[in-house]
Amino acid sequence: MVQAPQPVDVSDIDLSDLRFWGRPPGERYEAFARLRRRGPVFFAEAGWGPIPPGPGYWALTRHADVVEASRTPAVFASEPSAISVPDLPRDFNEFFGSMISMDDPRHARMRRIVSRGFTPRMLGKLDDDINRTAARIVDGLLDAGPCDFVSTVSARLPLTIICEMMGIPRDQHRTVFESSNVVLAGADPDYLGEDADTALHQLLTAGGNLAALLAELAEDRRSAPRDDLTSALVNADVDGEALTGQEIGSFFILLAVAGNETTRNAITHALDLLTRHPDQRELWWSDFEAHAGTAVEEVVRHASPVVWMRRTLTEDHEMNGHRYRAGDKVLLYYASANRDETVFADPDRFDVTRSPNPHVGFGGPGPHFCLGAHLARREITAILRELHRRVPTIHATAPPRRLLSNFVNGVKELPCAF
Template structure:
């Protein structure tokens, strides 16, 4: 980034922050939400009070309605790009990955990855997830009584499993972990200029790493995603300019969702001792219910953005093409019209409509089944082997209005 561009970026960020602050001071709940509060749920209640759809003072349309959000996520009149093909910000690497594409290119890339990420095929990763969970617990039990659950366990398990699935050799694992931590800021929705610059550097390093790994897999194919995609490169269905961002996007997005799902689940259980005791009495049977209730009660991905692709009417409002619609999944998953007593964490809750924690429609998370599998195995192992876990200090949350998770979660073994 040149010095002039750096100054322009800083000036633009300052203007936006001033505008955001002024709109928030007028009581706009969505503007307040973009400040990344530690507890967004009171703001979601205010969004619900404004009806299924309203326009923020920032100009963005906003919904926290489960019914409407579910409808929009499945509606082909909405996408992730503007009608003029709007590009992602300069430091975003996912322009050529599924995260930043609409059909037909999104459809083509998704079709290529589905065979590797098919839920039936992902079952084979169950033993590996159990093995890694137990290895991490063994290490914890040999260490200090107090530890940061996020760095010692929650961040480690998904990185190990997704690294195996994608095909990252052992000698690159440490670098992969370090770069993933730096690139995770891409998903937060807020970043300083300094963070954006560091993300750029991490992207360049990650790109070089995957170029090397892809060359290795060309010479020695294995049972992994990279090897599965190589025939598509050879026959022209996939370009290298698309494959590298795809290999970067899948581990990053898949890892972050699972990391925070595991962390949020354990914190909710420890905050509700009666639920923790119930879970410890039958961890294997109750693990799916714990994961499902955590996805609803404190979902790792709190918000999705959609762009209107044509002028249309929605809930009595006229939305112009290229308008932006914010789908507050964290609010939709606590919609009182759908979930009784939505603020209560209850692992015995009767199953209701599916949550929007993994989105819906064409952008439904490819790794949803793997995230559930890993979280269920991890939480059951923790309940069985570390039943005395307790929180011993305040958490430090991520500064994000998109990703709901923790950086520090101090716990101890009794």
């Protein structure tokens, strides 16, 4: 039975106001709890530089709404964009969003070709590389002593693995790191400057740098293929289909950004959570392997590295008692759905044994579930296993310095000691 919306005051909440996203996390989660009790709430859009405000959007904050919308892609479409609230040019969205901003049949074709790099066999081959890289990173941590956990540990593992998967030379890893920071910088002035025109220039420059790097690499791999993902993509032939140069470039931006930033933030949040919940650290550390599976899922649920994705209604549609109209924009707030008290008991508690845990931290069920989810789980587990084994007392020494963004639950710095 659908629960009727309750008369809850949400007039002080504006998800389009960046000041909301600069508030302490506890205040934001309390606001989402009220929004869940209220049901779908409509918000006006804010403009961004030369882009005028749009028609507004519905905030889907309940787990049931996010899951149902994810399962109904023919109605809740990813086109024209899944990654921006404003209606930006289609080429812009696909350049930065790749197949995330596509619907079938284009999405299915793209995913069919690129998924060859994420098969269980390919990921199994990566396990040794991930473990060796995690060990080298902890070597560096031990040499560094007290330091910033983000730059010394959490940012290095996914960046190294993705670059090595693609066959990117080591001297180009820094370019990937810096450019991906800008692409997912939200509205943070540390990366984008103080005004929208500067931010747009920085964003396009970063995307162009990544695309140019991959174009040069792809040209080399066409004539001299190697055992890397770039070679597999540029020489792919699945039922006569291959990726264009533009598609390869946009997919690399997606991989470099989504696979790097989100996993890095999950690892960073893991240390912060284990520091703030010593009972859960003690429990997990008492038998790392026994609890690793549920603990990693709980880190992803609790952190929700990707806050939302957008969908656009293709037709009039009723869902859970609410009527949507063709053309309506909706934002699927994973960060709220993952704390829905009707699904998760004591949702604000960090519980490394939580089971079941039907979180949507990798996206909801359906064709857009994260292609790299298994890789992310492997990386998070590997680095935390290495820390548990060799630096079991590591802890955060101050609160995280957070990214100002409504899209990514990012951390710029987290001081640590051991």
